[in-house]
Amino acid sequence: MIKNVSVIGAGTMGNGIAHVFAQNGFAVTLIDVSASQLEKALANIGKNFDRQIAKGSISEEQKTSALNNISTATDVATGVNAANLVVEAATENTNLKLEIFKQIDTHAPEGCILASNTSSISITKIAAVTKRPDMVIGMHFMNPVPVMKLVEIINGYATKKEVTKTISDLSKQLGKIPCTVNDYPGFIANRILMPMINEAIYSLYEGVAGVEEIDTVMKLGMAHPMGPLQLADFIGLDVCLSILKVLQDGFGNPKYAPCPLLVNMVMAGKHGAKNGEGFYKYSAGSKDIIVSDAFKN
Numbered sequence: 274m275i276k277n278v279s280v281i282g283a284g285t286m287g288n289g290i291a292h293v294f295a296q297n298g299f300a301v302t303l304i305d306v307s308a309s310q311l312e313k314a315l316a317n318i319g320k321n322f323d324r325q326i327a328k329g330s331i332s333e334e335q336k337t338s339a340l341n342n343i344s345t346a347t348d349v350a351t352g353v354n355a356a357n358l359v360v361e362a363a364t365e366n367t368n369l370k371l372e373i374f375k376q377i378d379t380h381a382p383e384g385c386i387l388a389s390n391t392s393s394i395s396i397t398k399i400a401a402v403t404k405r406p407d408m409v410i411g412m413h414f415m416n417p418v419p420v421m422k423l424v425e426i427i428n429g430y431a432t433k434k435e436v437t438k439t440i441s442d443l444s445k446q447l448g449k450i451p452c453t454v455n456d457y458p459g460f461i462a463n464r465i466l467m468p469m470i471n472e473a474i475y476s477l478y479e480g481v482a483g484v485e486e487i488d489t490v491m492k493l494g495m496a497h498p499m500g501p502l503q504l505a506d507f508i509g510l511d512v513c514l515s516i517l518k519v520l521q522d523g524f525g526n527p528k529y530a531p532c533p534l535l536v537n538m539v540m541a542g543k544h545g546a547k548n549g550e551g552f553y554k555y556s557a558g559s560k561d562i563i564v565s566d567a568f569k570n
């Protein structure tokens with residue numbers, strides 16, 4: 274029975290994951306190496322609950338009780354020692370995740386399920402550094418976590434059926450819709466999404482159309498809520514590049530090679546919405562969609 278959930282990483286995804294578990298009555302320990310990041314995350318979670326109150330989907334009392342369910346820690350060892358489930362949502366870096374999983378495996382109780390929210394790193398590889406590979410699984414939430422319904426569950430090579438069922442049932446308990454896939458590069462979500470984003474960037478690079486035209490065709494023509502270039506900005510262009518490299522390395526197929534324009538933009542520090550500029554420009558508090566100067570006609 275899962276009651277205590279430790280979430281590692283208090284960034285974009287970690288604070289959303291902590292939010293939904295706390296809202297659904299779980300005791301959450303949110304862990305980050307950065308104390309200031311933990312403070313920011315708690316403030317952010319509070320704001321997101323306020324949005325839900327404004328929409329009438331939760332009450333003030335529910336917000337208070339959910340916030341009371343969250344405690345914080347700056348080290349993994351103490352943060353996971355009472356966990357029934359750990360959900361790792363730290364920075365997308367293979368070596369970092371392997372180190373974190375070795376630590377979790379040492380300090381989490383026997384029987385604790387170890388999940389990763391990774392977008393693309395092999396669950397089988399992560400599981401192999403632990404002494405409980407059958408208890409390791411991918412639990413891939415979508416951004417923003419409180420809003421998006423899907424949880425992509427990824428079975429590693431050794432994941433036990435009972436663990437998959439527990440995580441699938443748990444996702445439903447959180448009001449999400451689980452979908453189980455196997456552990457191959459990019460799983461399903463990013464294996465299909467990233468080539469589409471890459472092709473949109475190639476279309477821009479080759480001068481087939483401009484930023485707004487590409488996004489408008491996909492929004493109005495395919496009923497996508499946002500165009501692929503804007504979506505890439507929201508995911509983070511650095512993240513898109515690293516996922517494409519995982520696909521390219523994992524399949525050895527040149528069709529996944531990242532567009533040189535994407536590589537250049539990441540080298541130039543244009544990482545998308547999180548640092549103010551990608552295909553579009555972002556300024557705090559503004560909801561206007563402004564094409565970056567580099568792509569204006």
Ligand code: NAD
Pocket residue numbers: 281282283284285286287304305306307310361362363364365366369373390391392393413414415416507508
């Ligand atoms: P982020 O950069 O916003 O947050 C990562 C956090 O991890 C930071 O606060 C950092 O301080 C913390 N961290 C780094 N090393 C740590 C350690 N050793 N121990 C504890 N905390 C540590 O990243 P994010 O966008 O939230 O992504 C987190 C994970 O979720 C990644 O694996 C990413 O691929 C995945 N993901 C991201 C999205 C998205 O849209 N951003 C969507 C689905 C999945």
